Amino acid sequence: MITRLEIRNFKSFRNVALDLGRLNLFVGANASGKSNFFDALRVLQGIGNGFTVSEILDGKPKSASSEVWEGIRGGSAKACFEGPAKEDRFTIMVDGSLAPILAGHGLTDWRYSVTLAPALGWVASESLEYGGKTLYRTDPSKRSGGPIHTVTLATGNPGRPPNRKLERSRPVLPQFAKLRDRNLLRTADAAKIAAELADMQRMDPAPSVLRSYSQAHRIERMGERGENFAALVKTLSEDPATKSAFLDWLRELRPEELDDVATLSGAVGEPLFMLREAGREFPAPVLSDGTLRFAALVAAFFQPDMPRIMTIEEIENGVHASRARALVELLRSRAADEKTQILATTHSPTVLAWLDPEEYATTYFFRRDPDTGEASATPLSEIRNFREVIEKHPIGDLFAEGWMEAAS
Numbered sequence: 001m002i003t004r005l006e007i008r009n010f011k012s013f014r015n016v017a018l019d020l021g022r023l024n025l026f027v028g029a030n031a032s033g034k035s036n037f038f039d040a041l042r043v044l045q046g047i048g049n050g051f052t053v054s055e056i057l058d059g060k061p062k063s064a065s066s067e068v069w070e071g072i073r074g075g076s077a078k079a080c081f082e083g084p085a086k087e088d089r090f091t092i093m094v095d096g097s098l099a100p101i102l103a104g105h106g107l108t109d110w111r112y113s114v115t116l117a118p119a120l121g122w123v124a125s126e127s128l129e130y131g132g133k134t135l136y137r138t139d140p141s142k143r144s145g146g147p148i149h150t151v152t153l154a155t156g157n158p159g160r161p162p163n164r165k166l167e168r169s170r171p172v173l174p175q176f177a178k179l180r181d182r183n184l185l186r187t188a189d190a191a192k193i194a195a196e197l198a199d200m201q202r203m204d205p206a207p208s209v210l211r212s213y214s215q216a217h218r219i220e221r222m223g224e225r226g227e228n229f230a231a232l233v234k235t236l237s238e239d240p241a242t243k244s245a246f247l248d249w250l251r252e253l254r255p256e257e258l259d260d261v262a263t264l265s266g267a268v269g270e271p272l273f274m275l276r277e278a279g280r281e282f283p284a285p286v287l288s289d290g291t292l293r294f295a296a297l298v299a300a301f302f303q304p305d306m307p308r309i310m311t312i313e314e315i316e317n318g319v320h321a322s323r324a325r326a327l328v329e330l331l332r333s334r335a336a337d338e339k340t341q342i343l344a345t346t347h348s349p350t351v352l353a354w355l356d357p358e359e360y361a362t363t364y365f366f367r368r369d370p371d372t373g374e375a376s377a378t379p380l381s382e383i384r385n386f387r388e389v390i391e392k393h394p395i396g397d398l399f400a401e402g403w404m405e406a407a408s
Contacts, residue, residue: 001341002309003095003109009081010043010090011036011074012368012375019379021362023335024343026377027352027399028366033375034345037366038311039072040092041200041343047114048198050174054121076118083372089124091115098192110193114171123149126172130189136176139163151176153184173197201307205229205296207289207318213270220305226296230271230284233295234263236302249298250275252326253291253319261295290318294327301334312344316351324350332359349396360386365404383407 006017012033018024026034046056051069057079059071072079080087093113109131115124127137139150149168153176166175177191205226214231222232237243243261251258257278263271264283273284273295284292297312315327328351335342346352355363360380368375380386380395384407389398398404 001097003097005037005040005095006091006093007037007040008091008093009087010040010092011079011081012373013037013040014081014083014372014374016375016377018364018377019362020341020343022338022341023331023359023362024341025351025355025359025363026343026345026366027347027363027404029368029405032366032368033377034366035073035313036375037377038202038313038343038345041309041311042072042202043092043116044094044197045200047171047173048194048196048200050170050194052121052169053116053118053123053171054169057116057118076121079116079118081374083374088119089115089117094197096193096196098189098196110189112173112193112197114173116171122147122168123171126151128173128176128190128193130186130193135186135190136172138172153179196308199308200311201300201309202311202313203297203300204313205293205300207292210273210292210296211284211287213266213272215270217269217271221303221307222296222300229296229299230263230273232299232303233261233273234271235304236299237262242302246298246302249326249330250295252329253294253323288318290320293318294323297327298330301330301340306339309341309343312342315344315346316348321348321350324348325354327351328354332356349400352399353394353396355395367405380404 001022002020004017004019007013008015013036026037028034043056046069049069051060054076055069057071057076060069062068080090091113093111095109095111098108098110111129114126117124123138125138128135134154136151136153139152147168148165151164151166151172153162153164166172173190174194177187177194179187201221202224204224209226210229214228216228216231218235219228219231222229236246247258247261250261258275259278260276262274262276264274265271275282275287297315300310315331316324319327331342331344334340352363363380364377365380365383366375366377383404386407389403
């Protein structure tokens with residue numbers, strides 16, 4: 001789980017720091033920085049996957065060992081903050097905590113910092129701390145202009161820490177995690193941290209994809225755009241308890257009496273999503289965008305292979321405002337099981353209206369300064385006079401009428 005994320009000179013962020021919880025919501029106008037924050041998370045995901053700096057930012061084609069990796073929007077050319085003096089590098093600092101099942105011992109807290117120079121495709125500096133001890137850091141006193149830089153490593157033996165020459169075009173974290181030296185401290189824990197960062201799932205299901213037959217017959221995790229959605233539903237239906245829970249959430253959305261969820265079979269057995277209502281079958285191609293998108297989001301939270309971190313763009317997209325409460329309760333309940341950390345954007349005042357007061361601390365209002373282009377993010381609980389004002393005015397009205405933008 002990521003507990004804190006600090007971003008410097010990345011895209012629209014000059015300097016922003018957010019303390020994160022299990023459930024995090026991001027609100028604000030279009031182009032206020034919400035998607036840029038998700039791009040910063042994607043940089044961390046690319047680092048966890050072991051990609052080079054250029055691959056992380058600009059993308060990577062499909063290979064025998066990996067799927068297509070989409071770079072961040074704008075690529076390396078637009079990765080740095082473009083203010084009065086354009087920056088040539090950016091920094092991401094992240095604090096996290098390994099799940100006890102992954103840590104395997106009492107020490108779980110870690111801190112990772114990386115500075116990337118996009119134009120060069122290099123790592124400018126990097127360090128990793130675990131349990132309060134530095135496991136490695138790049139050595140600024142031994143900088144070179146070439147593709148190799150010097151990394152100072154921690155060992156379990158007293159004396160001068162060893163240095164290691166490592167590839168500069170690739171972040172140190174995945175390289176350190178693969179070092180096999182019994183004298184080095186916690187390379188196995190570094191591997192777990194890298195795996196934690198890599199294990200993110202971006203969910204933005206597209207109705208056109210959800211209406212299609214799945215290419216697989218059984219899967220553990222759905223694609224980011226909803227690829228193999230029907231195959232996931234077929235997999236979930238194999239367990240009666242999981243299917244029952246899935247149905248219960250779908251009934252929160254559909255005003256009609258929902259009898260069952262199932263799949264139809266194509267020419268070679270490929271599945272297609274279907275609902276049964278009042279004895280009639282409704283295959284995916286005739287269902288509304290909102291029904292399909294909500295069904296896909298619900299299914300994502302019951303995947304056999306749940307990600308450590310899930311990001312969702314515009315959770316209310318296609319869903320009627322009267323069902324906003326079901327959306328919030330879905331996110332809240334799935335975050336509570338502590339398997340997956342959830343970060344979602346929303347433009348819906350109705351979604352905000354269903355938040356509990358304790359959730360204001362991890363609901364962030366994004367705004368962008370019209371003069372400098374700099375984006376900021378403020379927890380609702382820290383907006384000036386927020387708690388006093390919401391006692392008199394509905395929070396959804398404050399958001400819709402622009403009070404938060406003026407006050408933050």
